[in-house]
Amino acid sequence: MEKFGQYILLDKVGSGGMAELFKSKKIGIEGFERVLAIKRILPHLSSDEEFIDMFIAEAKLVARLSHKNITQVYDFGKIGQNYFIAMEYIRGKDLRGILKRCGEKNIKFPIPLAVFIAKEVASGLSYAHRQKDSTGKNLSIIHRDVSPQNILISYEGDVKVVDFGIAKAGSQSKTTTGMLKGKLSYMSPEQAWGKTIDHRSDIFALGIVLYEMLTGERLFKGESEINTLEKVRAAQIDPLPSSITADMPAELEAKLLKALAREVIERYQNASDLEADLGSILFELLRTDPALSLRQFMHSLFKAEIDAEHKSEIEEETISVQLEQETSAEDIKSAEAQKSKTPVKTRPSELKSFRVQEPAKKNVYKYVIAASAAVVAIVIAGFMFWPGTSSQPPTAAPAATMQPVAAPQPGAEEQTNAIQMPAPLDGNKIEQNTSSPQTAKQQDKIQKSPVEENEGGLTINAMPWADVYVDGKAYGTTPKTIEDLKAGSHKVRLESPNFPPWETRVVISKGETAKVSHKFGGFGKLVVNASPWGNVYVDGSLKGQTPLTIEKVPAGKHQIKVSREGFEEFSRNVEIGEGAAEQLSVSLKKEGG
Secondary structure, eight states: OEEETTEEEEEEEEEOSSEEEEEEEEEOGGGOEEEEEEEEEOGGGTTOHHHHHHHHHHHHHHHTOOOTTBOOEEEEEEETTEEEEEEEOOSEEEHHHHHHHHHHTTOOOOHHHHHHHHHHHHHHHHHHHTOBOTTSOBOOEEOOOOSGGGEEEETTSOEEEOOOTTOEEGGGOOOOTTOOOSOGGGOOHHHHTTOOOOTHHHHHHHHHHHHHHHHSSOSSOOSSHHHHHHHHHHTOOOSOHHHHOTTOOHHHHHHHHHHTOSSGGGSOSOHHHHHHHHHHHHHHHOOSOHHHHHHHHHHHHSHHHHHHHHHHHHHHHHHHHHHHHHHHHHHHHHHHHOOOOOOOOOOSSOEEOSSOOOOTTOOOOSSOOSOGGGHHHHHHGGGOOOTTTOSSOOTTOGGGTTOEEOOOOTTOGGGSOSSOOOOOTTSOOOOOOOSOOOOHHHHHHHHSOHHHHTEEEEEEEEESOOEEEETTEEEEESSEEEEEEESEEEEEEEEOTTSOOEEEEEEEOTTOEEEEEEEOOOEEEEEEEEESOOEEEETTEEEEESSEEEEEEESEEEEEEEEOTTBOOEEEEEEEOTTOEEEEEEEOOBTTO
16 A cells, blocks of 8 residues: 555556546545555656646546446645545446456357447437537537557446547547557447547447447457558448357347448448437347346346455455554644644646645645634534535635646645635635634624625436426436536526427525426337438437337437439428327428429
């Protein structure tokens, strides 16, 4: 074990040419602790400005993503000479390890579970692809490296997309044309040619992963890297998955081949469409909870590893308690010796903190101790953003959000404290009270600021889950509790991948928490025939060619278009009822005819 700032590195779980990955633990006051994954850049790369810029861009990018199928980032910074990202720790295995274990045990990967995993990955990618900046402009985020190594499956049946290390917003992309980034075997044809790519490249890569789960074989694997690259560029799906897996449903193969279409226009145009189709297929294949089935499958494959990890966690608990006691003793000694108010010098290349920070002239205890000098810190800690307890920074201290953090000097690890004080609202210094502890009445006056007294909370639930927007601002996914909204009327918008958006207004009273719950409607059926044949679009998304039957269309109003080159476009708004079937027969007219 190794102490790394406020973290205890328990075990190295992976390493590469750029970074090391550790299972770690963060210990706070009153026995608070959280197991995290620490991604720490290797020392020799800390002086590589181009690489560090990419690393910082990754941290900023992933920190804004909050979705059940994407690993969550909790912290980012620099300790000593080491840059790091603290993120969600997943107790499980990556998909590459799972496929390898299946091969070792001669176990066929269950088709329903392959569909479920691909559906969950598509959900996470769809969320990332839809992200917008503060002006409402789409960020055009592309993962660029969707592969089995970057898909984690927890022992509890959760599916997570990880490592957005080479993902980037299109508006900020600095990738040189012709430069290849990602694993060759999981590239799209346009990516392998070094062409400009968009989110549909991720869809193709996910199709490769699904093919491998369904067949147990790599789709594009040559005798050399050049040969592999040639196979990807040609994008020939040979052999067909059904020729390897005899019991593959025909509909599933059709959807898979659509995801693997060489031409981007023939592919799924949105990951949400792929997610919806896989969801419909999964419903027919598996009537039980797919996450529970995946959990049982993981336990059957990795029982020995799960038992060993449980035993290891018991041992880690004992050692981390000892380290916590040693750390507390060191902090008390350090706090008593801290008399100087000399500020730590700010380096030219400042970082942006994802935590509210203390002014540089103050050094706050890493852990709150029972000393009178810490009383101010305890009171203000009530307003703090503490990773894991709140998803939004408190509005009581707006001047403290996203404050620049000076990169610490060697040996100055105290700059990344577990609890940090916000900058004063009036710009004045916050002096530590070294006289007598404040009374409960005095603390109450400080804690109940006029801003807080005019705030309320909002709890939002949806079935199925949905992205949450309040007054146009994104707040992650349901279930979601927001604790710092101003009293008054607010517009709530819920967006679920398979249903039309839903909006309502809610009035929040001072000091109270309002509740909003919504159940999205069921499904209906859509049948479209056309003479001559045409391409069918539902709400702007290409669904296929006529004759076309879509078994599960979200109930509600939809715009249906049928088009074909050389013919006038047909367009109609239809309302599909839950459990009902809507049939359209279209006669396309020639242009100018």
